[in-house]
Amino acid sequence: MIRNGFHIQKATVTALFLRELKTRFGKYRLGYCWALLEPVLHLFVLWIVFDYVMQRAMADISFPVFLLNGLIPYFLFSNIATRSINAVEANQGLFNYRPVKPVDTIIARTILELFIYIMVYFLLMTLLLISGETIDHVNLISLFTVGFLLVVFSFGCGLIVMVAGDAFPEMEKFLPVIIKPLYFISCIMFPLSSVPKEYWRWLTWNPLLHAVELARGAVARSYQSDGASLAYLAISTLAVLFVGLLLYRNREEAMLTS
Template sequence: MTARHGWGVMRSSVHALFLRELRTRFGEYRLGYLWALLEPVAHMVVMLAIIGYLLHRTMPDISFPIFLLCGIVPYALFSNIATRSLNAVEANRGLFSYRPVHPVDAVLARSLLECLIQTSCFAVLLLILWLLGESMRLNDIPGLIAIWLALALLSQGIGFVFMVLGHAFKAADKILPILIKPLYFASGVMFSLHIIPAEYRWLVDWNPLLHAFELMRHAVFPGYPLYGVSLSYLWLCALAMSFVGLLLYKAREPAILRS
């Protein structure tokens, strides 16, 4: 039998951890995987009920449910990958005694599961809105995929940083989720960039999440106007954050395995 090395071993390890996460994430709930869909649906219903009418009047040419969907689900992808990476080491520590299993595999498995869940939610909810008569034109599916991949890569990079900080500092799992909460309000989940005067847009346009959400709305609804957002900037931030995250992980990996 030929020994496996490198990517083959890592792929098998991530696959096994992925299946383990899949079972533990939803196996204990009666509704199982439906919980993944119910969470963004409940969020959207509450938002539509509370502020839908008011914000609908300030929206540019786009359906408000579609506007919300292109903010809530992508933000859930970012938030869940980042926060679930915090305790990935502790949750799988017993498995690191096996040489093929590394902390990076546990984080990747959790991130892949989250990508699968949120991508499925996004596709299903788009289909539901289309069946309900909401107008949309998916003329740029490759562009939508590129935006989604860049957002996932950005989230993964932040996830690596959070994993390292979560191992280095005991209070990180309490503090870091609180620190990223303001991004929900600063990333355009509930507002369109067009309502901010041009001279003040620099206050928010540094945020790559804002670029991702606005680009996603334009990809789903081409009539939605864009103001200074850039797919290149989103990918640049994603690649830079991934590099920083992997660099921190590589420097910290021996200490993680020893602890």
């Protein structure tokens, strides 16, 4: 049977996904459970540390729900971007096989991060409901739309990072310096409404902030996300994806032979 390009790429991405999963988590005693435990433990530590301080400041949304819908988008974006920097180097030997392309490694890593954080998100949301937290409204269409745009945006950034990292190895040192500040300017630990409006014009250039605020608005009817725009997030996603694909197309041959 002759397989078309889509089926070949699907098989390639599946194999890379399983390889990445085994490489990252197969060596631990807890095995693949660590894929869920690692982010869950991180979230619970922050929840315990900040819950007492922040619960009084969150009148329109439960603090655990607020925190969860800020950290998950950030971790998803951050992990896809940072794990893309060495994608070419880590899979260089596989490029001897014609079906394997550098973009397939980014697709596989994006799918893995998406799988992990979908599981973490629904697991923790379920635990919050069981523990008695009230979630009065969930707009699934809005939540899925924001999630989809965030994943595509992160994938586009991953492509840019992969190309930049292959062309300039020093990028591996500079990338954490670029990514870490986003934790503090993306409204992860505070709502945009708490920031004076004269500063919004600077903060709202950040697409990740829009994803975080829109995600919170999708799970809490009373949450105020006036400064967030789905249209801006969509335009930013298309722009980043276009730039990423353009850079990748111009650099693909060099990455295969480097």
